[in-house]
Amino acid sequence: MTFSICVRERYRDQDGTEQTRFGVAVTTRLPGVGTLCPFASENGAVATQSLVNVELGRKGVEYLDDGLAVEDALESLLNADDGSEQRQLHGVGTDGEFAFSGDECKPWYGHRVGDNYTVAGNLLTGESVIEATATAYEVTSPDDPSTDPDRPLAARLIDALEAGHVEGGxxxxxxxxxxxxxLVRSTEQRAIDPYYDDLRVDATETPIADLRETYEQARRGFEMALERYEDDYESDELDAE
Known part of the structure; x- marks a missing residue:
């Protein structure tokens, strides 16, 4: 049904304070995947897929917000799920990664756990989809010295999805x-949360191209709003949109 990626990145904000951001991105050959699969907060990111149990994503993030490690949170949910062998569930928490693919998922299916990220998919053309998605993220992660530090995580998640999509998806x-x-969430407190950190393309024949176009327009709109309204947001005096 789907392939997706969850990531954790540590960075320093403009004041030099260490922050953590979490991101999740997903695509599938069905409409409305953004309503079912990706979940994130300032404490982690989770993707639930295959025969989807939305509660695994919702409760998974709730457990992370309560302070559970990602392995403990997601394993406990799977242990209580009678249909776990038909599920894929993966994600990242503050200090760990977790991925599970049930034996009854539809082939090709599988997952990969890397440093600070997880990738999983099912009903794919092959394992190369997962590998391409992971590699595309790795070469744009903060751990890679060639990475542009100003390129938002949202854009790099789209790059990773595109690589998997081109490989066959x-x-x-x-x-x-x-x-x-x-979906991207961060521990950083900002005057305005970037509009491009929460995007969906619900029904199209060109999902990655449309998601990228939506991102570009949302980033443009965010920069315009920031230029016009940042002082009002910071002083909490903005009365109307």
């Missing part, structure tokens, strides 16, 4: 209506 070519979504 979801194998069900008979289903032309597709979707994609991304």
């Amino acid at each position: 979801d194998k069900r070519e008979e289903l032309p209506v597709q979707s994609a979504a991304l």
